[in-house]
Amino acid sequence: MNTPRFPLPDINSLPNDIKAKVLEVQEKAGFVPNVFLAFARRPAEWRAFFAYHDALMTPETAGRTSGLTKGDREMIVTTTSAANNCLYCVVAHGAILRIYEKKPQVADQVAVNHRKAEISDRQRAMLDFAMKVCLDAQSIEDADFEALQVHGFSDEDAWDIAAITAFFGLSNRMANFAGMMPNPEFYLMGRVPKVK
Incomplete structure (x- = not known):
């Protein structure tokens, strides 16, 4: 399936708060990631989804600190989404x-x-934990925390790792069910240096 099952709404048909956020993302990224429009078909769910997304992925905006870097968080998403x-x-998220x-x-x-990626031992341990939450959460035990x-x-x-993994498990399932396709812009991002 190359087209989404649910058509993306027109940006001008969105409630003002959602439209403002989508335009802000467009200004920053240069395009509107499809997820922002796909979930906007149900405004209350969009607001809940992105509120939790932002609390997990940018905790500093909510006044919370985290031992995970922005790269760590995206690494968890990319690995468990695969x-x-x-x-x-x-x-x-790979981009x-x-x-x-x-x-x-x-x-x-x-x-x-x-396990074969060129990442630190710390990141490998983080991803081992995330993958266990992703695939076998009922088996998490003290040894995993240790x-x-x-x-x-x-x-x-550990809570952050598990929450990111679980949240994106929901996101993965919604994207798959809805036939959501990545924007073409994502494929080359971060692969070649930007021309200045």
């Missing part, structure tokens, strides 16, 4: 990951096999 076979999220980490190959590597603590992660960091 396990959930979500084309949209792997491509979109953001490449930019934050300043590594053109990292998104492809973690999407295919994070493996994180060896690399300096706190219990609050």
Whole structure:
């Protein structure tokens, strides 16, 4: 399926608060990521989705600190989205990951096999935990938390890893069910240096 099952709404038909946010994203990115319009077909759900998204992915805007970097968060999304076979999220968040980490190959590597990727031991432990939450959450035990603590992660960091994984599990399923396709712009982002 190359077209979304649910047509994207016209930006001018959106409620003012959602339209303002979409235009802000467009100004910053140079395009409107399809997820912003796809979820806007149900405004109350859009608001709830992006409120939780922002609380997890930009906790500093909510006055909360996190032991995870922006790159760490995008790495979790890219890796677990690949396990959930979500084309949209792997491509979109992989692009953001490449930019934050300043590594053109990292998104492809973690999407295919994070254990062989050129990442730190700390990041590998973080992704091991995220993948267990993604694929086998009922088996999480004290040893999993201890493996994180060896690399300096706190219990609050473990919560962040699990919450990001779980939230994007929802996002992956919605994107797959709706036939959401990545914007073409995502594919090259962070792969080649910007011309100044």
